[in-house]
Amino acid sequence: MxxxxxxxxxxxxxxxxxxxxxxxxxxxxxxxxxxxxxxxxxxxxxxxxxxxxxxxxxxxxxxxxxxxxxxxxxxxxxxxxxxxxxxxxxxxxxxxxxxxxxxxxxxxxxxxxxxxxxAPALGIASAVVGLVVVLLSGYLCVGAEAITLTFLLACCVAYGPTSAYAAYALVLAALMLWAHWSALVAAAHGTQPRASISVKFWKRLRHGR
Structure with missing residues (x-):
């Protein structure tokens, strides 16, 4: 209760x-x-x-x-x-x-x-993974889902797959998938606009070379 x-x-x-x-x-x-x-x-x-x-x-x-x-x-x-x-x-x-x-x-x-x-350490690490995925993939929706999936995996390892932490992490992952499903489908078809942060990142990387 x-x-x-x-x-x-x-x-x-x-x-x-x-x-x-x-x-x-x-x-x-x-x-x-x-x-x-x-x-x-x-x-x-x-x-x-x-x-x-x-x-x-x-x-x-x-x-x-x-x-x-x-x-x-x-x-x-x-x-x-x-x-x-x-x-x-x-x-x-x-x-x-x-x-x-x-x-x-x-x-x-x-x-x-x-x-x-x-879980500060796991949460921050998951957020960082999400940011990296956004930069590499070019899509905010993919990075957002990566955050919750990373946290879910981390909770399963750290607390056990049947723990309350893993259960709530699963709920958060499902909520994120629901919220971004249409954008993920569009990204898969190449019709989703790329995140500006990723575009700027790759431009600077190319210019740096």
């Missing part, structure tokens, strides 16, 4: 879409009417600039951290797992907010925050 309530707590925090608040304050309209309509840092940054993107990033990290802290405070006997349950709930809330007909963001920031809070 501790984990169930932690999931609910996380979900409540996750439903707060920072990107929507930022867009309403800066341009007077919901984020769903800005750019591609995705309530995430990338869309807001592309349309409104770096400062707006930083605000969204900070807010999404903050709500995930808040969920983690509250769950750990309420259930100290099972703090580690309840914290991970809460941050997983925050990602579910971010991706499927009840107040917007369960249509939300893709949960990359909340997921990275969740895995780093749960």
């Amino acid at each position: 501790d984990q169930f309530f932690s999931l609910l707590i996380g979900y409540a925090f996750g439903c707060f879409l920072t990107a929507d608040v930022v867009c309403r304050r800066l341009v007077g309209k919901p984020v769903f009417q800005v750019g591609v309509g995705n309530p995430g840092m990338a869309n807001v940054g592309h349309e409104l600039g770096t400062k707006a993107a930083v605000l969204v990033l900070a807010g999404d990290i903050a709500k995930t951290l808040a969920a983690w802290l509250v769950a750990r405070a309420l259930f100290p006997a099972n703090a580690a797992v309840c914290g991970l349950a809460a941050t997983t709930g925050a990602t579910i809330g971010h991706n499927f907010p009840a107040w917007h007909r369960f249509r939300g963001g893709k949960g990359v920031t909340t997921t990275c925050s969740a895995i780093i809070l749960a």
